[in-house]
Amino acid sequence: MSIRFTNVDLHCHTTASDGKLHPQQLLELAVEREVTLLAITDHDNTLGYRQALIAQALQPELNQVELISGIEFSTQWRGVNVHVVGLGMDINSAQFVAAEQHQAAARRERAEKIAQRLEKKGMPDIYELALSHAASADAIGRPHFAMALIEKGYVSNFDMAFNKWLGAGKIGDVKVMWPTIEMAVQWIVASGGVAVLAHPLKYKMTRTKLTELINEFSHVGGAAMEVASCQQTSDEQRYLLKLAKQFGLLASRGSDYHGDHMPWNSLGRANPLHAGVEPVWTLFN
Ligand code: AMP
Ligand code: MN
Numbered sequence: 050m051s052i053r054f055t056n057v058d059l060h061c062h063t064t065a066s067d068g069k070l071h072p073q074q075l076l077e078l079a080v081e082r083e084v085t086l087l088a089i090t091d092h093d094n095t096l097g098y099r100q101a102l103i104a105q106a107l108q109p110e111l112n113q114v115e116l117i118s119g120i121e122f123s124t125q126w127r128g129v130n131v132h133v134v135g136l137g138m139d140i141n142s143a144q145f146v147a148a149e150q151h152q153a154a155a156r157r158e159r160a161e162k163i164a165q166r167l168e169k170k171g172m173p174d175i176y177e178l179a180l181s182h183a184a185s186a187d188a189i190g191r192p193h194f195a196m197a198l199i200e201k202g203y204v205s206n207f208d209m210a211f212n213k214w215l216g217a218g219k220i221g222d223v224k225v226m227w228p229t230i231e232m233a234v235q236w237i238v239a240s241g242g243v244a245v246l247a248h249p250l251k252y253k254m255t256r257t258k259l260t261e262l263i264n265e266f267s268h269v270g271g272a273a274m275e276v277a278s279c280q281q282t283s284d285e286q287r288y289l290l291k292l293a294k295q296f297g298l299l300a301s302r303g304s305d306y307h308g309d310h311m312p313w314n315s316l317g318r319a320n321p322l323h324a325g326v327e328p329v330w331t332l333f334n
């Protein structure tokens with residue numbers, strides 16, 4: 050275990066995707082929480098990471114947190130929306146720039162479809178309102194639609210927005226444009242990064258199916274999986290640790306922090322990673 054990176058958080062979000070804090074505020078919180086190594090992993094873009102680098106250049110005290118590049122790619126696997134985190138890529142490489150453009154186009158196209166479907170159900174003018182909550186049309190996602198539905202009074206809260214309209218299997222769950230896991234892993238690896246399977250237990254798969262997912266992920270070049278997160282029991286981490294070992298994957302730790310409106314995912318406060326498997330951050334020492 051590395052002594053240098055003692056409080057590692059390799060999964061969190063900013064206003065560049067669906068997080069509440071601007072990258073500068075996120076870094077301030079990371080300093081306060083004594084996070085030593087941080088990856089900002091916004092959904093499908095690195096705008097927040099780039100803004101964080103600027104914040105560090107302007108505010109020297111923010112350099113107490115070591116930043117590595119990060120992203121959380123949306124993919125689809127057997128009809129499930131699977132997330133693949135990329136760490137340590139050269140975000141200016143031609144391959145990576147193309148990947149971000151691909152995902153931005155997919156988000157724009159998906160948002161139009163979501164808006165059309167909601168309109169057909171008697172909810173017009175949602176798109177503009179959703180867009181007003183997103184960093185740009187390239188970064189628009191379902192949480193921004195959830196905010197718009199709440200503002201319009203169609204639902205009373207976030208959970209209801211997902212349960213009724215946007216969650217898995219509902220009309221706003223448009224995911225046909227997401228790439229395969231293999232594609233996302235290739236984007237990451239071709240840009241010099243490490244591909245990490247995000248929050249394996251969030252997909253609510255059977256053990257057999259999850260094993261198949263991890264098997265495929267490792268065969269296409271995935272190198273790590275998230276093992277330590279917030280809101281997990283010791284048994285859950287043990288189960289993930291066993292899977293990581295079985296497939297020769299490195300282990301990651303991340304809070305998936307989005308903001309204090311979701312206090313259960315708290316920056317820098319994921320469970321400590323159990324011993325017994327190599328942490329992915331040894332690659333960044
Ligand atoms: P998108 O990337 O646009 O498909 O949006 C997915 C994001 O929506 C996730 O990363 C979560 O932050 C959020 N999300 C997904 N499901 C729910 C849910 N049931 N309730 C609240 N937020 C959710
Ligand atoms: Mn999110």
Ligand code: MN
Pocket residue numbers: 121132247248
């Ligand atoms: Mn995710």
Ligand code: MN
Pocket residue numbers: 060061062121305
């Ligand atoms: Mn996330």
